[in-house]
Amino acid sequence: MNRTRRFAFAALALFCAVPAAAQDPGELQRKMQEAYDCMTEANGLLSSPETRAAGVETYEKACRLYGEVLAALPEAALPETTRREWTMIAHYNIACARSLQGRSDEAFAALERAIAAGWRDLDHMNKDPDLEPLRGLPRWKQVVGKLEAARNAKLIEAAKRSLARGKLFDYDLEVRTLDGETVRLADLRGKVVIVDYWGTWCAPCREEIPHLVALQKKYRDRLVIVGIAWEHGNAADEDVERVKAFAKEHGIDYPLALASDPAELRKVPGFQGFPTTLFIDRSGTVRAKEVGYRPYPVLEALVEALLAEETPPAPAKKTPPPAREDWF
Template sequence: MIKWTVGILIAVLIISGIIIKMVKSNTELTESIETIQAAYVTSVIDNESGLEKGKVPPNFELPTLSGEKVKLTDYKGKIVILNFWASWCGPCKVEMPHMQNYYKNNKDATNVEIIAVNMTSEERGGQKSIEKFVKEYGLTFPILLDNDGIVMDLYNIITIPTTYVIDTDGVISQKILGPMDDKMINELVENLK
């Protein structure tokens, strides 16, 4: 009985060692692939599209939820927080209250505008999902609808939320991948004043 138990224990340890080695090897391979992909994506985004820091981002015109047409160039002379999001995106749900809080507290006192471009072509529930999200989070800044995904493609949006901070000269100051909070938004804006 003891030999049997010891044998099973040794077999479990050997199998565990093999599994750990395979997972570690797979993790290193995955990290290498992700590093290469990130370098390629950064290269494509930064060198070919004009979306890197210090460049003027592509202009676009999109409708708002109420049907008005808005152009990015309408906001030249202001600091623009240009955010790409979707209603099903968990990190977007975390970020939106912070953006709304900043907007509510600063829209009249600063030269800052928040523009949230909904990736409407990727929405799972259509415009009703967007309207429900906007109401639930009490969003009062402009919500633009990228119905055909053209702006999403133009800005090479792969991860959401993605935010571009554009200075008063209409030049990209920062690109943020992932959710922002109040502190980050304040710091990004303060660095441009």
């Protein structure tokens, strides 16, 4: 609901420049605001048994107004971005009204139309008290699944576009793992490599770790993941044991190293925060840098895109020049 109020005031500013003769957008804006005001009034009326019937009727009025807006939008003289935004909000708020009226089938139908129109705010949807009556119903998972799929598809597309055509930046890796092995990027040529900078204290890192574990399991023969833990620069025995315990608890079976020197973080230009995940192609070139949590489909899309590229030829071995023969 707060989204709608902010939108209404923004729209007011948007149309200050519209000529006086262009009445249609202004009328639609008025109806959007009136519908929102009805939603707000109905919320208050529903809170009392004595006024519940009036609240249901007020929601009905809001839905009617939103319906009129939706019917007029295709022909309205509006920027396309505004048309899409109003379409999403109208359908979403109809879903809220129908939810609170107890008309779940109509609420779900409106919610799906909002998603089809471009609604992607899953967090808002999951927290909106107006949709609470729907969240315990089986169809809720289906609708949320559609939204997650649509949102992930957009993220995947953006992730693939983010793959640099060439080298993103110079990068080299040589670390000693917690198991005492040495991992060198130069030795991993021919495989896609993920280098994950993370920490046990970092909530988004912890959320993303299971995705990396799943990727390593699925692409084991073609993908190498290296985790570089940063425990605020500490590398005492207790820090090592904490990382090892975390790895055991979460089933991490790829190499882990513990960094204590900030120089390790400075290998990534403009290092911003955790997690920072590098995607390196089979020639050893950094092609993408993702900062922050990413859902599994996005991470997998980047791996798949790199795996789909042709395997670079092995570097030619230098042939020593023939021995010089001196003729006398």
